[in-house]
Amino acid sequence: MIEIKNLTKTYGKKVKAVDDITLMVHSGKIFGFLGTNGAGKTTTIKLITGILEADSGSIGINGIDLKTESIHAKNNIGYVSDDADVFLRLKGIEYLNFMADIYGVDQATRKERIAVFSKRLDMDNALSDKIQSYSHGMRQKIVIMGALIHKPAVWILDEPLHGLDPKSAFVLKEMMREHVSDGNTVFFSTHVLEVAEKLCDMVSIVNKGRIQFTGNLDDLKAEQSRDGSLEALFLEMTKDEEIN
Numbered sequence: 017m018i019e020i021k022n023l024t025k026t027y028g029k030k031v032k033a034v035d036d037i038t039l040m041v042h043s044g045k046i047f048g049f050l051g052t053n054g055a056g057k058t059t060t061i062k063l064i065t066g067i068l069e070a071d072s073g074s075i076g077i078n079g080i081d082l083k084t085e086s087i088h089a090k091n092n093i094g095y096v097s098d099d100a101d102v103f104l105r106l107k108g109i110e111y112l113n114f115m116a117d118i119y120g121v122d123q124a125t126r127k128e129r130i131a132v133f134s135k136r137l138d139m140d141n142a143l144s145d146k147i148q149s150y151s152h153g154m155r156q157k158i159v160i161m162g163a164l165i166h167k168p169a170v171w172i173l174d175e176p177l178h179g180l181d182p183k184s185a186f187v188l189k190e191m192m193r194e195h196v197s198d199g200n201t202v203f204f205s206t207h208v209l210e211v212a213e214k215l216c217d218m219v220s221i222v223n224k225g226r227i228q229f230t231g232n233l234d235d236l237k238a239e240q241s242r243d244g245s246l247e248a249l250f251l252e253m254t255k256d257e258e259i260n
Contacts, residue, residue, distance in 0.1 A: 017040075017041060017042055017043045017076075017077075017078055017079070017170075017201055018039070018040075018041035018047075018064060018075070018076070018077060018170060018172075018201060018203055019039075019040055019041075019074075019075070019076035019079075020037055020038060020039040020040075020041075020060075020064070020073070020074075020075055020076075021038050021073055021074045021075075022036050022037075022038055022072065022073040022074070023036070023037045023038070023060070023063060023070050023072075023073035023074075023075065024036055024037075024070060024071045024072045024073055025059055025063055025068060025070050025071055026071055032225045033054075033056045033059040033225050034056045034059050034060050034063065034070075034225050035056070035224070035225035035226045036073075036226070037056075037060060037073070037222070037225070037226070037227055038227070039220060039227065039230065041201055041203050041218075042201070042218075043078075043169075043196075043199050043200060043201050044196050044197075044199050044200070044201070045196055045201065045202075045217040045218055046192055046193070046196050046202045046204070046215055046216050046217050046218075047201070047202065047203045047204070047216065047217065047218050047219070047220070048204060048205070048206060048212040048215070048216035048218070048219040048220070049061070049203065049204065049205040049219075049220055049222065050205070050206070050209065050212060050219055050220065050221050050222070050250060051205075051221060051222040051223060051254070052223060052254050054224075055222045055223050055224065055225070055254075056222050056224070056225040056226075057174075057205045057222060058098060058174055058205070059225075060222070061095075061172055061174050061203075061205065063075065064077075064082075064093075064172055064203070065090070065093055065095045065172055066082055066086055066089070066090055075089075076089075077089040077090075077092050077093060077170055078092050078169055078170065080092065091119065091166070091168070092168055092169050092170050093168050093170050093171075093172055094163040094164045094166070094168035094170070094171045094172070095163055095172045095173075095174075096156075096159055096160055096163045096171075096172070096173045096174060096176050097159070097174050098174040098175045098178070098205075100152060100155035100156045100158075100159045100179070101155060102147070102155075102159060103147060104146070104147045104148035105146060105147075105148060106146065106147055107143065107144055107145060107146050107147070108139065108142055108143040108144070108145060108146075108147060108150070108158050109130070109143040109144060111147060111158060111162055112126070112130050112143070112158070112161055112162055112165060113126065114162075115162035115163075115165050115166075116165045116166070119165065119166035120166075121165055121166050126165060129164075129165055129167070130143075130161070130165070133160075133161040133164065133165075134161070136187050136191070137157045137160070137161065137184055137187060137188075138157075138183070138184065139154065139157055139158065139161070142154060142158075151179075152179040153179040153180050153181055153184065155179075156176070156178065156179045156180055157180070157184060160176065160188065169200045169201065170200065170201045170203070171192070171195060171200070171201065171202045171203065171204070172203050172204070173202070173203070173204035173205070174204070174205050175204075175205055175206060175207060176188060176204055176206075177189075177206060177208065177211060178207070189211075189215055192204075192215070193215075196217075209245075209246050209247040209250055210245075210246075210247065212246060213233060213245060213246040213247070216232075217232065218230065218231060218232055219231070219232070219233070219236070219246070221250060221253055221254070223253070223254050228253055228254075229253065233246055233249075236249050237249065
């Protein structure tokens with residue numbers, strides 16, 4: 017579960033990237049975070065993960081206050097950023113062991129999880145290669161594996177499907193569904209509205225740092241008093257903005 021109350025982040029003196037956002041993301045749900053360029057999606061995600069510090073407001077991860085119990089809260093999070101170009105000089109297996117060391121995953125457990133992830137994401141034969149030799153999609157997959165190595169309850173994924181081949185994208189979506197079926201939480205942003213429509217239990221649309229809507233597609237249709245795809249309704253709500 018993620019609980020966000022009155023979250024605000026300002027860059028400089030005037031630009032409110034996140035403007036008084038309040039959200040409740042329940043366990044057992046895949047939650048899609050949608051918005052236009054500069055809408056505040058990535059800034060919100062960096063606040064939730066503790067990379068950035070909010071000007072005001074509070075963030076709770078499974079009932080743990082991010083500000084007062086930062087390490088405890090972060091141990092519950094698996095975060096995949098929108099930039100997969102990390103630790104390029106390490107081999108894939110070295111990166112995974114590094115991440116496992118950070119989260120205190122024992123040798124037997126990490127070996128088992130690495131074997132499962134590498135098989136599912138078709139990375140078995142690449143782990144001994146340096147990450148700098150990987151394609152973008154392979155880099156994305158190794159980052160996903162590293163983020164999930166400690167089996168976190170809350171997945172926070174910023175454009176996780178970007179660069180993945182169709183098979184790997186299908187597998188990741190399958191893993192997301194499995195994760196929430198066990199009572200856990202997935203919070204992710206995506207450029208692909210069709211994916212959000214098919215995958216998400218709930219969505220939130222953010223525009224200019226403010227939440228415009230939170231609910232399921234039926235709720236959105238009712239609020240807009242019309243039928244249509246998520247894409248059509250999203251375009252209507254953000255028609256003055258450029259889509260990501």
